[in-house]
Amino acid sequence: MLKLITALAFSTTLFATSAFAQKAAVKNNSITQEEVLAAQQAWGKALVQISQDFEKGGIAKATETAKSVLDAAYGYDDGPVLFKPTLTSGAQTFRTTYEGALAYFVGNNSKFPQDSGFALKGWRKTEIKNSALYLNGDLAISMGNVMITNKDGQVTTVDKTWGYKKDTDGKIKIVLHHSSLPYSAK
Amino acid sequence: MLKLITALAFSTTLFATSAFAQKAAVKNNSITQEEVLAAQQAWGKALVQISQDFEKGGIAKATETAKSVLDAAYGYDDGPVLFKPTLTSGAQTFRTTYEGALAYFVGNNSKFPQDSGFALKGWRKTEIKNSALYLNGDLAISMGNVMITNKDGQVTTVDKTWGYKKDTDGKIKIVLHHSSLPYSAK
Amino acid sequence: MLKLITALAFSTTLFATSAFAQKAAVKNNSITQEEVLAAQQAWGKALVQISQDFEKGGIAKATETAKSVLDAAYGYDDGPVLFKPTLTSGAQTFRTTYEGALAYFVGNNSKFPQDSGFALKGWRKTEIKNSALYLNGDLAISMGNVMITNKDGQVTTVDKTWGYKKDTDGKIKIVLHHSSLPYSAK
Amino acid sequence: MLKLITALAFSTTLFATSAFAQKAAVKNNSITQEEVLAAQQAWGKALVQISQDFEKGGIAKATETAKSVLDAAYGYDDGPVLFKPTLTSGAQTFRTTYEGALAYFVGNNSKFPQDSGFALKGWRKTEIKNSALYLNGDLAISMGNVMITNKDGQVTTVDKTWGYKKDTDGKIKIVLHHSSLPYSAK
Numbered sequence: 067m068l069k070l071i072t073a074l075a076f077s078t079t080l081f082a083t084s085a086f087a088q089k090a091a092v093k094n095n096s097i098t099q100e101e102v103l104a105a106q107q108a109w110g111k112a113l114v115q116i117s118q119d120f121e122k123g124g125i126a127k128a129t130e131t132a133k134s135v136l137d138a139a140y141g142y143d144d145g146p147v148l149f150k151p152t153l154t155s156g157a158q159t160f161r162t163t164y165e166g167a168l169a170y171f172v173g174n175n176s177k178f179p180q181d182s183g184f185a186l187k188g189w190r191k192t193e194i195k196n197s198a199l200y201l202n203g204d205l206a207i208s209m210g211n212v213m214i215t216n217k218d219g220q221v222t223t224v225d226k227t228w229g230y231k232k233d234t235d236g237k238i239k240i241v242l243h244h245s246s247l248p249y250s251a252k
Numbered sequence: 253m254l255k256l257i258t259a260l261a262f263s264t265t266l267f268a269t270s271a272f273a274q275k276a277a278v279k280n281n282s283i284t285q286e287e288v289l290a291a292q293q294a295w296g297k298a299l300v301q302i303s304q305d306f307e308k309g310g311i312a313k314a315t316e317t318a319k320s321v322l323d324a325a326y327g328y329d330d331g332p333v334l335f336k337p338t339l340t341s342g343a344q345t346f347r348t349t350y351e352g353a354l355a356y357f358v359g360n361n362s363k364f365p366q367d368s369g370f371a372l373k374g375w376r377k378t379e380i381k382n383s384a385l386y387l388n389g390d391l392a393i394s395m396g397n398v399m400i401t402n403k404d405g406q407v408t409t410v411d412k413t414w415g416y417k418k419d420t421d422g423k424i425k426i427v428l429h430h431s432s433l434p435y436s437a438k
Numbered sequence: 439m440l441k442l443i444t445a446l447a448f449s450t451t452l453f454a455t456s457a458f459a460q461k462a463a464v465k466n467n468s469i470t471q472e473e474v475l476a477a478q479q480a481w482g483k484a485l486v487q488i489s490q491d492f493e494k495g496g497i498a499k500a501t502e503t504a505k506s507v508l509d510a511a512y513g514y515d516d517g518p519v520l521f522k523p524t525l526t527s528g529a530q531t532f533r534t535t536y537e538g539a540l541a542y543f544v545g546n547n548s549k550f551p552q553d554s555g556f557a558l559k560g561w562r563k564t565e566i567k568n569s570a571l572y573l574n575g576d577l578a579i580s581m582g583n584v585m586i587t588n589k590d591g592q593v594t595t596v597d598k599t600w601g602y603k604k605d606t607d608g609k610i611k612i613v614l615h616h617s618s619l620p621y622s623a624k
Numbered sequence: 625m626l627k628l629i630t631a632l633a634f635s636t637t638l639f640a641t642s643a644f645a646q647k648a649a650v651k652n653n654s655i656t657q658e659e660v661l662a663a664q665q666a667w668g669k670a671l672v673q674i675s676q677d678f679e680k681g682g683i684a685k686a687t688e689t690a691k692s693v694l695d696a697a698y699g700y701d702d703g704p705v706l707f708k709p710t711l712t713s714g715a716q717t718f719r720t721t722y723e724g725a726l727a728y729f730v731g732n733n734s735k736f737p738q739d740s741g742f743a744l745k746g747w748r749k750t751e752i753k754n755s756a757l758y759l760n761g762d763l764a765i766s767m768g769n770v771m772i773t774n775k776d777g778q779v780t781t782v783d784k785t786w787g788y789k790k791d792t793d794g795k796i797k798i799v800l801h802h803s804s805l806p807y808s809a810k
Contacts, residue, residue, distance in 0.1 A: 077435075078336075090754035090755060090756055090757055090766075090768065091517070091755070091756040091757070092518075092657060092756070092758075092759070093516070093517035093518055093613075093755045093757070093758050094656035094657070094759040095603075095754070095758075095759065095760045095761065096655075096759055096760070096761055098655075099652070112433050120396055121328055122334075123672070124567075133402070144285065144465070144606055144607060145463070146384045146386075146463035146464075146465055147384075148383070148393055148394075148395035149388055149395075149415065150395060150411050150413065151338070152435065153435050153437075154435060155434050155435045155436060156434075158555050159383075159397070159411060159434065160383035160384065160395060160396070162383060162384045162463050165277045169748060173601035174303075180355060180437075186659075191692065196348035197334070197345075197348060197648060197649070198332045198333075198334050198346065198648055198649040198650070198651070199649070199650045199651070200264075200331075200332075200334055200415075200427055200428065200650075200651050201649050201651065201652040201653065201654055201656055202388075202389075202390070202391045202653045202654070202761065202762075203330055203388075203389055203391075203653065203760065203761020204388070204576070204760075204761060204763060205388045205389075205600035206427050207334055207393075207427075207431065208334075208336035208508035209336060209346060209649075210346070210648065211345070225336050225346075225430070225432065226343060226426065227336070227430040229386070229393060229415075230741035231388070231467075231606075234466060234516055234603075234605035234606045234607075235516060235603075241465075242386065242393050242395070242413065244395065244413040244430045244431030244432070246409070246430070246433075246435070247432075247435065248341050248342075248345065248412065249338065249339050249340060249341045249432075249433065250341060251339075251341075251366075254605060257776075270643055276568035276569060276570055276571050276580075276582065277569070277570040277571070277703070277704035277720050278471060278570070278571045278572075278573070278701070278704075279570070279571070279572050279573065279703035279704055279799075280471070280573040280790075281572075281573065281574045282468035282469075282573055282574070282575055283462060283468075286465070309617065330650055330651070330793060331649070331651035332588070332649035332650075348649050382462035383462060383463070383466045384462055384463040384464070384465070385462055386464075386465050386467075387464070387465065387466040387467065387468055388467045388468070388575065389467065389468055389574065389575020389761060390575060390762070394462075396462065408582075412600070417653075419791075419792035420702055420789075420792045420793075421702060422581075422790035423793075427651075454735070482707070498724075501697065505727075518756070518758075520756050520758055520765055520767035520785065522644060522767060522785065522804075524807065525807050525809075526807060527806050527807045527808060527809075528711065528806075531769070532755035532756065532767060532768070532783075534755060534756045543781055548646075552809075553794045558682070569718035569720060570704045570705075570706050570718065570720045572703075572706055572787070572799055572800065573706075574760075574761075574763045575760075575761055575763075577761075577763055579706055579708075579765075579787060579799075579800050580706075581706035581708060581718060581800070581802065582707075582718070583717070585630070592681075597708050597717060597718075597802070597804065599706065599708070599800065601758070601787075602763060603760070606784050607681045613765075614757055614758065614765050614785065614795070615806070616767065616783070616785040616802045618708075618802070618804030618805075618807075619740040619807065620711045620713050620714075620717065621710065621711050621712060621804070621805065622713060623711075623713075623738075
């Protein structure tokens with residue numbers, strides 16, 4: 067957060083009173099485009115990681131990894147997260163709590179009987195195509211497509227909105243996540 | 253934006269130096285929950301209005317109303333809006349421009365051949381059930397269900413995320429809108 | 439941060455689909471006027487507390503209290519604080535570091551030889567008269583007069599600007615503090 | 625505000641589904657360090673300009689220029705500005721209104737009898753030495769010294785805090801300005 071800058075020089079006037087460039091301490095709480103793109107990439111890698119850990123270490127290992135991902139990448143510690151996963155419906159559509167999010171990713175929670183564990187589906191790769199980014203202070207929103215490929219090479223495309231919050235100590239957390247399958251006329 | 257407040261009194265000490273309550277000018281740029289709920293209601297009414305204007309005045313009247321709604325309620329004047337309408341797909345899924353948004357609501361644009369005019373479908377009522385609100389300075393995000401009822405009493409439910417920006421002169425504009433049909437397992 | 443609200447009812451239409459008022463989880467990261475006024479009061483009390491602790495427990499106790507105040511009320515943990523105390527000058531005018539702030543309040547630091555410990559001056563009361571408040575998301579700024587009274591009943595008035603940051607877990611920290619003696623024409 | 629970016633490439637995997645780099649529309653409402661430094665420079669130039677216009681065109685011309693500066697550089701249009709000029713005192717210390725600010729810069733207002741017109745004092749140069757910058761979304765604060773030199777080569781140094789707000793259409797406005805003469809022990 068803290069870095070030194072060398073500000074604009076003031077060298078061309080007769081009355082210059084300082085021969086030295088100034089240095090100012092700078093604190094910037096705003097989120098950057100680079101931080102958003104990095105957080106998107108991290109999300110994609112985390113999804114693949116959970117799948118691979120499930121294949122190697124079973125549900126226990128996958129759950130452990132999923133918890134780490136939720137802790138590091140989502141803002142549940144600070145309150146509700148606006149999370150509408152791709153495959154939820156009915157009274158359990160919105161997963162504003164940590165437990166609801168974990169159930170969606172790894173299933174095995176009797177309170178969420180429809181959840182079969184989205185992150186356990188053998189994912190191998192994610193690709194992100196942003197349509198637009200909106201940066202507003204410490205909050206940024208991205209909208210676009212995410213293509214996720216499984217071990218058989220099948221690609222699932224979703225319409226995705228993410229909202230990222232940069233917290234006071236500089237960590238980036240997902241506070242909004244709306245994912246939906248593309249509309250298809252019947 | 254500007255109002256006078258009477259701040260905390262300091263009356264109980266021996267050394268009180270002022271007999272009068274202070275008044276401070278207050279400027280508050282943050283969006284409130286009330287402003288978000290009001291903007292949601294306004295959106296619902298506007299959708300119904302376009303439908304009714306279409307029935308009474310045809311496409312010309314409906315288009316005029318839709319333009320007024322977009323001007324007043326969406327932030328296209330200030331840049332791209334992150335808009336994923338309910339029924340779009342393929343290369344035209346995201347409507348980050350004013351023209352794309354207008355086409356979605358009233359159709360009749362050869363550049364958007366799949367658009368039949370969502371706001372022309374005889375809507376009579378909208379009901380909004382928020383799952384969660386996230387207020388972050390001048391930006392607020394809501395997530396929940398919206399139920400829209402047509403003239404035959406049929407109800408369409410969508411999963412909806414809206415992002416609202418309060419601009420410098422206090423107007424509330426939609427800068428994010430992700431709408432999707434509920435997932436149903438096949 | 440998290441509370442339940444009962445949103446607007448939608449009860450008067452023919453097509454009402456829900457008999458129950460909705461409840462939405464709400465997270466609000468914006469600072470409020472009440473939080474600003476409370477933080478100002480807390481600052482005044484802390485100043486008096488350091489003075490009283492100095493009288494009762496000497497410089498060791500006063501320093502301990504001053505550190506607690508700095509930890510709780512100022513944002514040095516997250517980077518530089520923009521702090522221009524009332525009585526500093528020259529190369530040590532600005533106290534962007536924790537050490538510089540502590541030296542100002544309790545002195546006894548050979549690196550800051552001009553500091554005699556502002557908080558040790560027998561303060562008994564502070565009164566705050568805001569001229570204006572500016573609330574901008576998680577950051578708020580106040581400007582006005584602060585009158586501080588010592589044990590002899592003498593009142594010192596300063597022109598004061600404070601900037602308050604509400605951090606991710608809801609704590610209010612001073613990130614800006616510019617204090618100056620009133621101008622008097624010679 | 626709006627620009628196109630080429631996001632991270634995804635070229636090294638077997639399952640790449642797109643041969644083309646994506647482009648996303650980007651809106652960034654956060655203020656940058658460069659914008660702050662430019663606004664500071666503009667303020668310095670404007671002060672010199674008013675002085676020069678006063679010398680060439682008298683008080684009428686100076687007032688006209690001062691109004692242009694206030695309109696362009698200060699946020700009075702949107703509410704109170706937290707302005708404590710260097711040389712104000714008593715009940716007129718804080719100039720939260722446009723009229724009070726104009727009176728400070730060019731005097732000649734019977735409601736502000738102590739104002740002799742700070743900007744009319746033959747200024748020729750301003751130099752800004754920032755001690756620290758704090759960037760927080762669309763609001764940035766700078767603190768440091770400003771040295772202003774008059775036509776006789778005399779330099780006046782002030783301790784200065786500025787708060788800058790980036791409004792919805794990207795303009796930078798001063799919403800906070802606390803200026804004070806350096807403290808000198810008697």
